[in-house]
Amino acid sequence: MIQKKPLVLLEMNVNTTKIYSEIVTAFVNKKRLLAILLDPDKIDFYEIKQLAEKINLSPATHIFIGGSLVFSEAIEQLIEEIKKLIQLPIILFPGHPSQIVENADGILFLNLLSGRNPDYLIGHQVKAAPVLKKMNFEVIPTAYLLIESGGKTAVEVVSKTNPISRHDSTEAVATAQAGELMGNKLIYLEAGSGAIQSVPEEMIQKVAKSVAIPVIVGGGIRTKKALDLAYQNGATMVVIGTAFEVNIEFFNQISHD
Ligand code: 1GP
Numbered sequence: 001m002i003q004k005k006p007l008v009l010l011e012m013n014v015n016t017t018k019i020y021s022e023i024v025t026a027f028v029n030k031k032r033l034l035a036i037l038l039d040p041d042k043i044d045f046y047e048i049k050q051l052a053e054k055i056n057l058s059p060a061t062h063i064f065i066g067g068s069l070v071f072s073e074a075i076e077q078l079i080e081e082i083k084k085l086i087q088l089p090i091i092l093f094p095g096h097p098s099q100i101v102e103n104a105d106g107i108l109f110l111n112l113l114s115g116r117n118p119d120y121l122i123g124h125q126v127k128a129a130p131v132l133k134k135m136n137f138e139v140i141p142t143a144y145l146l147i148e149s150g151g152k153t154a155v156e157v158v159s160k161t162n163p164i165s166r167h168d169s170t171e172a173v174a175t176a177q178a179g180e181l182m183g184n185k186l187i188y189l190e191a192g193s194g195a196i197q198s199v200p201e202e203m204i205q206k207v208a209k210s211v212a213i214p215v216i217v218g219g220g221i222r223t224k225k226a227l228d229l230a231y232q233n234g235a236t237m238v239v240i241g242t243a244f245e246v247n248i249e250f251f252n253q254i255s256h257d
Helices: 007-013 018-028 045-057 072-085 118-134 154-159 169-181 201-210 224-232 242-246 250-255
Strands: 033-038 062-065 090-092 106-112 138-146 186-190 215-218 237-240
Touching (some): 072 090, 138 169, 224 237, 237 242
């Protein structure tokens, strides 16, 4: 006999694809999405108001929260403060299952497919899954591909994985396609936070053409030109963190076309 799902579970599944639906709409309509990455370790809580004002005046569409080393209390507190000042969707971009907190709007459920470390392919996901199933927020499975960027990045060190060579678009395409076929809903091409070189244009273009799901590009984007090129080559969303941390006036440079 087929058991009926309790109503409460059905209700939990309603409205849990809003963030992804909006990303797909942008993908279909070739609209540009911009996520600002906030790392609780690097943010001065006294300057949040000024930061929020800049974000509210910028073309930013999403806030990503995460970092390689931060703990959940700091993340929860940062989200609480930001929610008072900014209306944008807040998405967890976790480096570890311990960074999952309930007051975000959603989470990128990352699968580090460029690497061969089982912890980042399935271990952390197994730890996180029971926690996420109890939470009523959106979980977006994301194929996460680390791309060589001219130096060792925090993701490389923490995950103990090798990035895909920046000259090997064939490997990047095959990995992205495997990610799509495994059921991931997004491809994230990551050069690493503070990367010396961002993901090569040609690689973005080849990957974006090879899959039917939106591509996110991040890491080392510091100029309006690099931002525009990422979109022109097929990125639906670009993620920027360091450029704003180093120079808050960078918001002014990207605010007007
Ligand atoms: C890192 O892709 C993001 O995960 C953003 O990188 O800090 O270099 O902008 P940056």
